[in-house]
Amino acid sequence: MEKSDSKDQPKQVLAEYLRLHGLRKTPERFAILNAIYSIEGHFTPEVLVEKMSDEFNFRVCRATVYNNLELLVDAKLVHKHRFTEGAQYEKSFKEVSHCHLLCTGCGKVMECDNHNVQRQMETMRVKRFTVSSYSLYVYGLCTKCSTALKRKQKKILNKIDIQKNGRKKD
Amino acid sequence: MEKSDSKDQPKQVLAEYLRLHGLRKTPERFAILNAIYSIEGHFTPEVLVEKMSDEFNFRVCRATVYNNLELLVDAKLVHKHRFTEGAQYEKSFKEVSHCHLLCTGCGKVMECDNHNVQRQMETMRVKRFTVSSYSLYVYGLCTKCSTALKRKQKKILNKIDIQKNGRKKD
DNA sequence: GTCAGTGCAAACTTTTTGCAACTAC
DNA sequence: GTAGTTGCAAAAAGTTTGCACTGAC
Numbered sequence: 604m605e606k607s608d609s610k611d612q613p614k615q616v617l618a619e620y621l622r623l624h625g626l627r628k629t630p631e632r633f634a635i636l637n638a639i640y641s642i643e644g645h646f647t648p649e650v651l652v653e654k655m656s657d658e659f660n661f662r663v664c665r666a667t668v669y670n671n672l673e674l675l676v677d678a679k680l681v682h683k684h685r686f687t688e689g690a691q692y693e694k695s696f697k698e699v700s701h702c703h704l705l706c707t708g709c710g711k712v713m714e715c716d717n718h719n720v721q722r723q724m725e726t727m728r729v730k731r732f733t734v735s736s737y738s739l740y741v742y743g744l745c746t747k748c749s750t751a752l753k754r755k756q757k758k759i760l761n762k763i764d765i766q767k768n769g770r771k772k773d
Numbered sequence: 774m775e776k777s778d779s780k781d782q783p784k785q786v787l788a789e790y791l792r793l794h795g796l797r798k799t800p801e802r803f804a805i806l807n808a809i810y811s812i813e814g815h816f817t818p819e820v821l822v823e824k825m826s827d828e829f830n831f832r833v834c835r836a837t838v839y840n841n842l843e844l845l846v847d848a849k850l851v852h853k854h855r856f857t858e859g860a861q862y863e864k865s866f867k868e869v870s871h872c873h874l875l876c877t878g879c880g881k882v883m884e885c886d887n888h889n890v891q892r893q894m895e896t897m898r899v900k901r902f903t904v905s906s907y908s909l910y911v912y913g914l915c916t917k918c919s920t921a922l923k924r925k926q927k928k929i930l931n932k933i934d935i936q937k938n939g940r941k942k943d
Numbered sequence: 944g945t946c947a948g949t950g951c952a953a954a955c956t957t958t959t960t961g962c963a964a965c966t967a968c
Numbered sequence: 969g970t971a972g973t974t975g976c977a978a979a980a981a982g983t984t985t986g987c988a989c990t991g992a993c
Contacts, residue, residue: 665982707847732913734911
């Protein structure tokens with residue numbers, strides 16, 4: 604009977620978190636949570652405010668969004684990333700931790716499931732430290748940037764060669 | 774004889790990087806590199822500027838430091854981290870990639886060598902992506918914050934209990 | 944009724960940009 | 969001499985803060 608599915612919902616988790624921390628159940632908090640869980644992938648605080656206003660017709664000021672994002676991170680309902688200048692967030696409830704591929708050429712962020720790493724991380728123990736989550740960022744080049752870089756390097760090498768030969772000929 | 778130890782020096786790596794990219798060997802670049810390699814652990818651009826001025830008597834403006842940190846990251850001589858607001862850097866030449874433990878309570882950053890993870894990362898292959906480096910951040914609580922949190926939670930639970938009992942008595 | 948939480952605007956921090964001056968090549 | 973680099977100052981981007989007001993408890 605009444606299998607406690609509902610208890611597994613992010614909303615319930617937030618409610619319980621607020622209760623256990625003696626904090627208030629404001630409409631803003633649940634509206635923010637709701638908006639976040641309607642977003643697939645990463646988002647910035649700015650985008651979240653905009654989306655809430657546009658799609659949910661719910662206006663919140665930035666300070667509130669910043670405050671509550673921090674709270675939701677603490678409640679383990681949201682992951683915080685810092686790929687570039689400015690933080691990016693991502694829902695995290697019942698999501699498998701995936702690693703992120705960051706192209707240092709164009710800045711593109713891709714996701715990648717590496718089961719070996721995941722297994723390893725889930726069983727990771729560290730002395731004098733209570734592990735709660737992890738982020739793995741892998742830097743490198745996407746195919747497009749990799750090709751572009753090779754072309755660019757060839758061009759530079761040609762230029763260096765020309766300069767040298769020019770000098771030699773003098 | 775003349776074993777090419779010198780070629781392995783960061784300075785040589787930078788010189789070669791600059792040559793292959795058609796960039797200039799400015800004194801600022803080598804001064805910045807030098808200062809960075811005198812620092813153990815993480816530092817911010819601000820701290821680097823200060824250190825250069827104070828300890829090396831070499832004044833550079835921030836813009837130059839920012840430009841060249843980016844360049845050094847590209848040359849794989851420096852790692853860039855974004856633990857908090859504001860980037861932190863770290864020398865990376867011939868350094869073993871270590872994972873970072875980030876305490877979400879006090880913000881303390883600790884280093885941690887996990888050989889399993891290191892081995893795994895060094896052999897990692899991803900489709901359509903040329904891996905060049907990685908960062909592993911493990912979030913959690915240090916012993917001090919873990920203890921503090923437990924104490925705090927106990928206090929809140931007591932408070933909630935008192936409120937409930939108070940109501941019931943009414 | 945009280946105090947945590949919100950909105951607003953201003954302040955602050957970190958990073959980038961535009962431009963004149965400089966210098967490595 | 970040319971064009972890549974630097975310094976400087978101003979602007980931009982992202983986040984935090986102070987304060988008055990509101991509303992969850």
